[in-house]
Amino acid sequence: MDKLNAMQAFARVVEAGTFTRAAESLDLPKTAVTRLIQSLEDHLKVKLLNRTTRRVSVTPDGAAYYERVTRLLSDIEELEGSVSHARATPKGRIRVDVASSVARLLLIPALPEFYARHPDIQIDLGVSDRPVDLIGDNVDCVVRGGEITDQSLVARRIGDWGYGCCASPDYIRRHGTPQHPLDLESDQHHVVSYFSTRTGKRFPFDYSKNGQRYEIYGHYQVSVNDGNAYMTAGLTGLGVIQAPYFMIKPHIDAGELVPFLCDWESDPLPLYVVYPPNRHLSTKLRVFVDWIAELFDRHTQWQKQLIASCDAKSGTTAQTAPLVANAAKQAVLSAA
Known part of the structure; x- marks a missing residue:
């Protein structure tokens, strides 16, 4: 069993709520994700997930395991980043969601400036006017206006729109x-x-x-x-x-x-940049957030x-x- 991949698959299933959405976000077949979870449960000799035809829920043991696993995965990502000098040259893919007006008028026209600084970062930009499920949709951050009512989310205030x-x-x-x-x-x-x-x-x-x-x-x-x-x-x-x-x-x-x-x-x-709970703020995401805060400040x-x-x-x-x-x-x- 690839224990690290199994841990990542388990965390994604918990966050996404279904094996199908977890598999899509990991770019893996659903059967592969299922096998990883089964192998992990067999290895631990503990049932981590309750499965139904429509939804997956986490067991008490699974919830405790998830809390520890997410911290471990964050530590591993940070360790890999420091060893590969990612602080000097951040790289990798981030998923960001913004309202269409912000994307069209502010963010996209300014992206050449961002890529002049950080050419190795890939941005999957979700342009939508619907509320986004940050955890289920595997979104790293969203930019939204208005006070944050969900206290479970982590938010950084980046300015005010007049x-x-x-x-x-x-x-x-x-x-x-x-x-x-x-x-x-x-x-x-x-x-x-x-x-x-x-x-x-x-x-x-x-x-x-x-x-x-x-x-x-x-x-x-x-x-x-x-x-x-x-x-x-x-x-x-x-x-x-x-x-x-x-x-x-x-x-x-x-x-x-x-x-x-x-x-x-x-x-x-x-205006806020909002993160899901338990989502590690990687170096690549941190430089993007700092840049978008700078962009909004200029406006x-x-x-x-x-x-x-x-x-x-x-x-x-x-x-x-x-x-x-x-x-x-x-x-x-x-x-x-």
Whole structure:
């Protein structure tokens, strides 16, 4: 029996929940994984897994063994990395999952810069707008916006996304520029509305300054539940939008969107890199996380410059609003 491979197979089956998913993540036939687990159980003379036709569950002995095995496998990976000078030249494959808007507008365009530093790292990039099962899908890390509610996960905060209010030049010509958040409640203006896929509820815009706070629903001609559709509606002139600066940046640069109400702060959205529990932070993953934190920081600096530029034009100073988890913003970011 190849004891190390058997341990790795056992850990993957526990994490994935099925032999089929474990075999796919290990690039092995399902029969090979089954044989490895059977050999391990025969060697230990202990039943590690309870098998059913649909799901695999871990026995009490298996749970205790899994906890020790994951630490051992992490130590082995770290040892191999130090011996092969992986700290100087990290190499290997990592699986990362990000929202499609982050992949399209930030991550993928910047990847040549990452590979100039780390040419030997392979990235399996999952681009999805659905919640990811970090353990079952064998994902090393995900980049997500919003507060982390699952306390079993390990998270590193890498910044905050600011949100800006803008509209197309055509919309501004037809309706004028809003001077106050309450202008968006008037008959003169309308917004592009965003609604929850799950409940159908519309989400408001939010504005804060000098202790004042407004949540604006406004009138709308179109309401959507997809971030790409939301941006397209704004670019088409169908109404005012409130979106992350990284999403509106290229359109502002191109003159396709005009920012306003910059002296009113919108609640920022915290950003995290999230890891599964018991997942070793290898050198290759650590350099990727450090790089993506640097990348996001550069865009944070850009959004500060944009706000300052907008404030200078209007002769105002932006205020700092309290950080509030905003379901609508998390939805737009993850579904964009």
